[in-house]
Each structure stands twice: as structure tokens, then as C-alpha cells.
Amino acid sequence: MTEVTLAVVGGGLRGLTYARRAHATGAGRVVAVAEPDPGRRAAFAAEFGIAPERVHEDWKDLAAAGRLADAAVIATQDRLHTDPAVTLADLGYHILLEKPMATEEHEAAAIAAAAVRNGIMLAVCHVLRYTPYTRVVKKLLDEGRIGRLVSVQHLEPVGWWHQAHSFVRGHWRREDTSAPMLLAKACHDVDWLVHLFGRPPARVSSFGSLSHFRAEERPATAADRCLDCPLEPSCPYSAPRLYLGCLGDPESEFWPLGAVTPGRTEADVLEALRTGPYGRCVYACDNDVVDHQEVVMEFDDGGTCSFTMSAFTPMEHRRTRLFGTHGYIEGDGGTLRVVDFRTGAEEVMTVDEAGGPSAADGHGGGDEGLTDAFLAAVASGDATLLRSDAEQSLMTHRVVWAAERARLSGTVVTL
Numbered sequence: 001m002t003e004v005t006l007a008v009v010g011g012g013l014r015g016l017t018y019a020r021r022a023h024a025t026g027a028g029r030v031v032a033v034a035e036p037d038p039g040r041r042a043a044f045a046a047e048f049g050i051a052p053e054r055v056h057e058d059w060k061d062l063a064a065a066g067r068l069a070d071a072a073v074i075a076t077q078d079r080l081h082t083d084p085a086v087t088l089a090d091l092g093y094h095i096l097l098e099k100p101m102a103t104e105e106h107e108a109a110a111i112a113a114a115a116v117r118n119g120i121m122l123a124v125c126h127v128l129r130y131t132p133y134t135r136v137v138k139k140l141l142d143e144g145r146i147g148r149l150v151s152v153q154h155l156e157p158v159g160w161w162h163q164a165h166s167f168v169r170g171h172w173r174r175e176d177t178s179a180p181m182l183l184a185k186a187c188h189d190v191d192w193l194v195h196l197f198g199r200p201p202a203r204v205s206s207f208g209s210l211s212h213f214r215a216e217e218r219p220a221t222a223a224d225r226c227l228d229c230p231l232e233p234s235c236p237y238s239a240p241r242l243y244l245g246c247l248g249d250p251e252s253e254f255w256p257l258g259a260v261t262p263g264r265t266e267a268d269v270l271e272a273l274r275t276g277p278y279g280r281c282v283y284a285c286d287n288d289v290v291d292h293q294e295v296v297m298e299f300d301d302g303g304t305c306s307f308t309m310s311a312f313t314p315m316e317h318r319r320t321r322l323f324g325t326h327g328y329i330e331g332d333g334g335t336l337r338v339v340d341f342r343t344g345a346e347e348v349m350t351v352d353e354a355g356g357p358s359a360a361d362g363h364g365g366g367d368e369g370l371t372d373a374f375l376a377a378v379a380s381g382d383a384t385l386l387r388s389d390a391e392q393s394l395m396t397h398r399v400v401w402a403a404e405r406a407r408l409s410g411t412v413v414t415l
């Protein structure tokens with residue numbers, strides 16, 4: 001297969017993940033990067049052997065150099081997707097764009113329009129669509145194994161420490177600097193559920209709030225930082241317990257520890273917890289995104305879906321129950337139990353290749369599946385290797401925005 005050349009915008013955790021996969025398989029080679037953080041930039045350039053003249057501080061410098069590669073990976077933070085995506089699409093790059101596409105609906109629409117206008121392939125990183133597990137679930141549905149899909153019950157178990165890490169102390173804690181949590185986190189689930197149903201819902205409603213990680217919940221004797229707190233040993237959200245516990249495990253050192261500090265010693269971690277955002281008490285942060293949310297969707301044939309996103313779980317794979325007219329499927333991200341109402345027979349299927357659920361272990365094989373599919377699509381010019389295009393992703397993002405409008409207005413929103 002032809003080796004696809006890549007320009008990476010944002011040499012952070014996600015940029016690294018895709019670049020490493022491309023190099024590991026030999027399907028892609030990074031030839032340019034834009035990354036403002038000097039330490040990250042130097043490490044990224046060294047790891048992938050990028051020529052010094054192709055190592056840029058900002059995506060605008062990279063764009064100013066014209067089209068440097070077949071495709072671009074855009075892995076900047078949520079609010080910095082639109083300008084690079086539109087500009088690089090206009091330069092003719094195929095694009096692998098991190099989710100959410102954008103934080104505003106009109107921006108996501110501009111990105112989709114740029115992809116169509118330029119005839120490029122643009123894949124949004126909805127990695128769940130690319131897991132081996134999803135392939136099996138979708139195939140069972142498409143084969144009619146459970147008849148017509150009538151309703152779905154879906155749980156996204158965010159995980160107590162993952163919530164604290166990303167959505168209380170971390171990058172995605174505030175709507176004004178990132179996005180509502182449904183967009184920042186669960187746009188994956190909404191996209192996946194729409195993928196299973198094969199069409200967008202007709203109506204949505206939603207409830208949810210920030211119930212626990214707020215000042216009113218703070219114990220009287222808690223300190224502002226875990227390292228000064230007398231309650232730290234008994235607190236479920238202890239930062240020292242979480243981050244010191246990552247040391248020595250390469251996967252946990254990459255994520256979540258990689259967001260906290262580039263250092264890998266106890267002294268590095270303690271310094272980051274003493275001075276940085278990840279050492280703060282979870283009840284004394286400036287977070288405002290929800291810690292639990294429900295979305296209910298109704299489809300044009302009366303089919304329904306209820307989706308729960310909750311912080312108050314272990315961090316594990318999503319769990320889903322699919323109720324069909326002729327059968328039932330229950331799945332936990334690795335194993336599927338399929339019951340056929342015609343025979344009463346029950347089959348248990350295990351998807352062997354399914355990895356763990358977190359970013360450290362590739363989102364159940366989704367990170368690898370997406371990277372491989374994108375590179376294969378660019379190499380062959382065959383867009384059908386992608387499980388969604390820019391316009392489909394825009395459509396599923398629109399469902400998220402509709403659900404957020406429903407939650408905030410206490411209404412049922414018709415799409």
C-alpha cells in the first residue's frame with residue numbers, strides 16, 4: 001500500500017496516538033508538525049524524524065507553507081478545530097479531525113462545507129465506529145438477527161476518576177473553554193447510537209446537571225489541594241492516589257498522567273499536583289460541566305433510545321441493550337449475548353480483539369481501526385473505507401446540540 005504522508009496539527013496526546021499508529025503499521029509517515037509547546041514539539045519531531053523546516057510552532061505557519069502532505073491530523077483542543085480544518089481543507093489536505101468537530105453548530109457546518117467544496121475526505125475521530133465490537137453489533141443488526149430495532153438502553157460509564165481528571169480538573173471542565181460534556185464526551189455515544197439505528201432521531205429530550213463536583217459538596221475540613229488535605233486518604237478523588245499510581249505503568253503514564261506532567265518521577269508528579277490544575281480539590285475547581293446526563297431519542301418509526309452518561313461508575317466499556325422485534329442483544333464492549341425469539345436460542349459471542357476502554361488502551365481498538373481506515377482510504381482514494389463522512393458527522397453533532405437545547409430549555413426538541 002502507498003505510504004500516506006501526514007501533517008499533524010497539535011502534537012499532544014491524540015496527535016501522538018494517531019502518528020504512532022501510522023508509523024507502527026507503516027501505512028503513514030509524519031512529515032510535518034505544528035505544536036506550540038517547545039518540549040512537546042521537540043519530542044514529537046525527534047520521535048518521527050521530521051525535517052527541521054517542517055517543524056512549526058503554530059498551525060498557521062504550517063498552513064502558510066502550502067500543502068506539505070497527503071493528509072492532516074487535526075488534534076488541537078476542542079475550540080481550535082474550525083480554522084485549521086477549513087484552511088487545510090482549502091489547501092486540499094484530506095483530514096482526520098478530532099471530535100467534537102467544533103464547539104458551535106455553524107462552525108461544524110463550515111467544516112463540512114469546506115470538505116464538500118474541496119472534494120476531500122474528512123473523517124471525524126468517532127473511534128467507537130471503528131472498534132471490532134461495533135463491527136459485530138452493526139452486522140448483527142444489519143443481518144436482521146433481532147428483527148427491527150425497537151428500543152435501546154445505553155450507558156456510558158465515564159468513571160469516577162476519569163470524570164475528576166478530565167471534566168472537573170482537566171481540559172474539558174468548562175463549557176466556555178471546551179464544550180458541554182455531551183459534546184465533549186458523549187458525541188461519541190450519540191454518533192454510535194445514530195449509526196446503529198441508521199438514521200438520526202426525530203425528537204430528543206434530555207436531563208442532567210452537575211450534582212456532586214461543586215463547592216456545596218465540599219467537606220468542611222477539606223483543603224484546596226489534595227497535598228494539603230487531611231481527608232485525602234479517604235477521598236475517592238485523591239489526586240496523589242490517582243497520579244502517583246500511574247508511575248511505572250507505560251500506558252497510565254501516557255494517559256492520564258501525560259496530561260498532568262511530562263515528568264515520570266514521584267517528584268515531578270508531586271510538583272504538578274502542588275502547582276498545577278490536577279492537584280486541586282474536586283470541590284474547589286472552576287468546573288461547570290454536568291456529571292450525569294440522560295438523553296432520550298425517538299425515531300421516525302416510533303423506535304426509542306435512552307442513553308445515560310454518568311461519572312459515578314467504574315471506568316469501563318459502554319453497556320448496551322438492544323431490543324428488537326425478533327431478538328435481544330446485550331453487550332459490554334467485549335461480549336455480546338444474543339437471544340433469538342424465534343428459537344429461544346442464546347448465543348454468547350466474545351470479540352477477542354476488543355482492548356480496554358480508555359485512551360491509554362486505544363478505546364477498544366477504535367483508535368487503531370480509525371487510523372488504519374483513514375490511511376487506507378487516503379492511499380486508495382476509496383472513501384467507502386470510512387464509516388462516516390463530514391456531513392454524517394455534522395448530522396450526529398446536530399443531534400447533540402438538539403439534546404443540549406432540550407436539556408437547557410426543559411423541552412422536547414424536534415429535529
Ligand SMILES: NC(=O)c1ccc[n+]([C@@H]2O[C@H](COP(=O)([O-])OP(=O)(O)OC[C@H]3O[C@@H](n4cnc5c(N)ncnc54)[C@H](O)[C@@H]3O)[C@@H](O)[C@H]2O)c1
Pocket residue numbers: 009010011012013014015034035036037040057058059060075076077078080098099100125126127184359363
Ligand atoms: N477521539 C477520542 O476518543 C478523543 C479522546 C480524547 C480527546 N479527544 C479530542 O482530541 C483533541 C485533543 O485532545 P488531547 O488530549 O490530545 O489534547 P492535548 O492538549 O494533549 O493536545 C492538544 C495540543 O494542541 C496544541 N496546540 C495548541 N495550540 C495550537 C496551535 N495553534 N497550533 C498547533 N497546535 C496547537 C497544544 O499545545 C497541545 O499539545 C480534543 O479536541 C479532544 O476533545 C478525542
